[in-house]
Amino acid sequence: MMLEVRDLQISYRDQVVASVPTLDLEPGQVLGIAGESGSGKSQTALALMGLTRYANGVVTGSMVLDGRELLTLSPRQWRLVRGRDIAMILQSPRAALNPTMKLGALFSRTLRLHGMTKDQRGPRMVQALAEVVLDAEILDRYPHEISGGQAQRFAIALVAALRVKVLIADEPTSALDVTVQAEVIDVLRNLRDRHGTAIIFISHDLSVIGELADAVMVMRDGAVVEQGSAESVFNQPTQEYTRMLLAAIPVIGGRSR
Amino acid sequence: MGVVVLTFLIARLIPGDPAVAYAGPRATAEQLAAVRERFGLDGSLWEQFATYLSGVAHGDLGISLHTKAPVVEDLFRVFPTTLVLVTIALLLAAIVGIPLGAMAAHSRGRLGDLVAKVISILMVSMPVFWLAILLQIIFFSRLGWVPVAGEYDTRLDATSPLYTVIGVPVVDALLTGNWVVFRSTLAHLILPVIAIAAYPIGAVAMVTRGTLLENLGEEHVRMVRALGFPERSVFARFALRPSLNPIIALLALVFAYALTNSFIVESIFNWPGLGNYAVKSIQSLDVPAILGVTLVVALIYVVLNLVVDLVQAVIDPRVR
Numbered sequence: 001m002m003l004e005v006r007d008l009q010i011s012y013r014d015q016v017v018a019s020v021p022t023l024d025l026e027p028g029q030v031l032g033i034a035g036e037s038g039s040g041k042s043q044t045a046l047a048l049m050g051l052t053r054y055a056n057g058v059v060t061g062s063m064v065l066d067g068r069e070l071l072t073l074s075p076r077q078w079r080l081v082r083g084r085d086i087a088m089i090l091q092s093p094r095a096a097l098n099p100t101m102k103l104g105a106l107f108s109r110t111l112r113l114h115g116m117t118k119d120q121r122g123p124r125m126v127q128a129l130a131e132v133v134l135d136a137e138i139l140d141r142y143p144h145e146i147s148g149g150q151a152q153r154f155a156i157a158l159v160a161a162l163r164v165k166v167l168i169a170d171e172p173t174s175a176l177d178v179t180v181q182a183e184v185i186d187v188l189r190n191l192r193d194r195h196g197t198a199i200i201f202i203s204h205d206l207s208v209i210g211e212l213a214d215a216v217m218v219m220r221d222g223a224v225v226e227q228g229s230a231e232s233v234f235n236q237p238t239q240e241y242t243r244m245l246l247a248a249i250p251v252i253g254g255r256s257r
Numbered sequence: 258m259g260v261v262v263l264t265f266l267i268a269r270l271i272p273g274d275p276a277v278a279y280a281g282p283r284a285t286a287e288q289l290a291a292v293r294e295r296f297g298l299d300g301s302l303w304e305q306f307a308t309y310l311s312g313v314a315h316g317d318l319g320i321s322l323h324t325k326a327p328v329v330e331d332l333f334r335v336f337p338t339t340l341v342l343v344t345i346a347l348l349l350a351a352i353v354g355i356p357l358g359a360m361a362a363h364s365r366g367r368l369g370d371l372v373a374k375v376i377s378i379l380m381v382s383m384p385v386f387w388l389a390i391l392l393q394i395i396f397f398s399r400l401g402w403v404p405v406a407g408e409y410d411t412r413l414d415a416t417s418p419l420y421t422v423i424g425v426p427v428v429d430a431l432l433t434g435n436w437v438v439f440r441s442t443l444a445h446l447i448l449p450v451i452a453i454a455a456y457p458i459g460a461v462a463m464v465t466r467g468t469l470l471e472n473l474g475e476e477h478v479r480m481v482r483a484l485g486f487p488e489r490s491v492f493a494r495f496a497l498r499p500s501l502n503p504i505i506a507l508l509a510l511v512f513a514y515a516l517t518n519s520f521i522v523e524s525i526f527n528w529p530g531l532g533n534y535a536v537k538s539i540q541s542l543d544v545p546a547i548l549g550v551t552l553v554v555a556l557i558y559v560v561l562n563l564v565v566d567l568v569q570a571v572i573d574p575r576v577r
Contacts, residue, residue: 049483075488083485096480100498100573110484142574158484 002027002198003166007061010043010052017057018043018222025166028196032213032230034206034245040222041202045170048200049088050078065165083114087164091171093151097143103154104139110158128161129154131194132187149180156187160195167191168200173208185211207249210234218242261313264551265306265544309548318552319545323537328549331534336553337425338408339523339530343515346450347508350457355504357458358465359492365470373462380459385518389452389525396448406527409441449526453518457511464507468500475499502569502576509565513558 005023009016018040025031033041046052047059050070063070065085073081090096098106104125111121126136132153143151152172159167169188173181189212191197203209209216209230216233218226218241226239237243284292312319318328361373396402404410408426420433427446430439472478473496481495516531523532531550538546570576 051479051482054482079485079487081485082483088480088483090476090480090483092476096476098477098481098495098499099575101495106481110486113485144575155480162484 001025002066004064005048005062008044008047008063009060010040010047010057011060012055012057016222018047018219020044020061020217020219020224022227023217025198025200027165027198028192029215030192030199030201030213032206032209032216033200033202033219034204034209034216035219036204038221039219041219042170043222044219045088045168045200045202048166048168049082049086083110083162083164085164086166086168087159087162088168088170089152089155089159089172092175093148093155093172094143094146096155097151099143101142102139103141103143103146107139107154107158107161111161114162124161125157128157131160131190132157133183147180148176149183152176152180152184153187156184156191159197160191163195164197166198166200168202170202171204172201174203174205181208188212205249206234206245210249218245260551260555261310261548262306264548265309309545313552318549321538321546321549322543323541323546328545331546332531332549332553334424335529335531335534337428338528339516339519339532341425341427342446342449342523342528342530343453343512343519345446346453346515347457347512349450349454350461350511351504351508353454354458354461355465355497357462358467359469359497361462361466362469362473363492370466373466377459377462380455381463382459383455385452385456386521386525388455389448389522392448392452393525404441404445407445408529409438409445449522449528452522452525453515456518457508457515460507460511461504465500465504468503469496472496472500499573502573505568505572506565509561512561513554516554516557 001024003023003025005020008018008020008023010018020040023031023044033044035041043052043057046055046057048063050073052059053075059071061071065081070078070081097103107125108121111124112118116124125139129136129138134150134153134157138146138150138154146154156167167188172188173184176184185208188199188201192199199212201209201212206216213230216226216228216230217224218233218239220241226233226237226242233242234246237246309319316329318332320326321328321331324331357373357376361370361377364370397404409430420435421429426438427442430436430442469492473491475496477499478491478496481491486495519528519530520532520535522528523530524536527533531553534546535550537543538550566576
């Protein structure tokens with residue numbers, strides 16, 4: 001198992017906001033985490049990135065990536081995990097890019113941060129942009145000059161260029177309209193197929209998760225209520241709550257599943 | 258134009274007769290009439306205003322009653338001196354205030370934040386006249402570290418004469434390589450600069466803290482943290498840069514405030530600048546000089562606004 005999470009518990013001021021008993025991930029696997037807002041899915045994502053500390057959150061339990069315990073890492077060691085082993089894309093793709101920086105500058109700085117020489121960076125950027133179907137001229141743009149879909153694909157290109165093992169996608173399509181959503185999901189699928197990147201795909205929308213996920217975890221009020229392969233969760237949900245979420249998926253023709 | 262009308266009316270409608278102020282309390286009626294004629298104080302208010310306005314249009318702001326020189330000449334002499342003083346004070350405000358605010362944001366809710374907050378509040382709440390006198394008492398009277406008045410030690414003129422380039426000793430000394438006088442001008446600058454910079458430092462620190470914290474909560478900061486950037490560059494490059502525009506707007510605002518404060522500070526430190534000139538003009542009901550000073554200050558506001566717009570466009574591409 002590449003990533004093994006056990007008894008993960010995230011709390012703020014002694015109040016537990018999310019607990020995840022088990023979460024396993026293999027290379028190239030897509031795990032969907034579903035749940036309404038406040039269910040603890042985004043907090044789980046932050047904990048997996050080691051970012052809860054910046055909001056004064058406390059994480060206990062165990063998170064092992066390739067045999068290495070992450071929870072005991074120092075801030076300096078965490079920095080070397082982020083952007084090399086694990087990366088994240090966010091819900092509002094344009095707000096996630098620094099407004100005062102051209103995309104190329106951000107891209108180049110990020111690759112330099114992770115040890116790439118100038119000669120390596122150029123070709124790597126162009127290649128990664130091609131993988132997400134973006135023209136290299138976008139590097140000369142500012143975030144406010146591109147669309148939300150382009151911004152999200154750019155963020156995925158960053159992740160592709162970094163060759164991370166795990167990508168955490170926190171509601172990556174929720175702020176986009178439906179046709180753009182489909183583009184982004186295609187790009188994510190392509191990322192997994194090409195580089196074997198494992199993806200944790202977080203969404204409140206089970207139909208989007210169904211497009212991509214091999215395994216599904218349903219969360220509510222900070223707890224995991226259902227967990228299993230995508231097939232079993234979609235076809236034989238054991239929990240009333242999961243059935244409710246599934247019933248919320250609109251089906252063409254008006255019949256619900 | 259609006260400024261001209263308003264200040265002209267206010268200056269002329271305040272009680273007190275400039276001619277009496279000029280000619281002295283024991284002047285005869287003939288002398289007063291002569292003074293009135295010479296300075297265009299005879300005739301109705303509207304005639305006086307029309308005369309003044311046509312002068313302004315030709316770059317003539319009249320003759321000052323208390324220096325007896327053309328106001329334009331006076332302004333060219335005193336304004337650069339003040340500009341140097343206020344500019345140095347504001348540079349200091351940026352250099353000290355921005356890091357102070359950044360430190361506060363970095364240690365939010367902890368000791369560093371509290372220290373920065375106390376310093377900022379002290380800085381913005383100390384009345385400038387009180388601070389100026391306090392500085393004089395401590396650093397001149399008690400410690401004797403720095404000089405207390407004027408632009409430089411004029412006794413140095415005997416040994417290393419200062420050549421005039423633009424008329425501001427500190428700049429002239431620098432440009433002509435007169436290091437003896439330059440050192441003296443710097444020593445004379447310290448106290449007035451601190452007195453003027455105090456409020457801007459506090460204000461800049463507070464605004465920097467606020468906008469930085471706002472930006473630190475943005476998704477773009479979470480993103481660069483997620484990409485593995487160290488906190489140092491998260492702060493210095495990714496969070497600070499989008500925070501700079503409100504800080505620059507504030508600097509322009511406090512520039513105007515500092516200019517007003519220079520009226521008091523220059524009087525206390527006997528600094529031969531615009532503020533000192535303005536105070537003396539007001540004391541002698543010197544209408545042309547008061548109007549001239551007001552026009553210059555109004556002009557600065559306009560220029561400053563333009564500069565702010567340009568700088569903001571350079572710093573933040575969203576403004577363009």
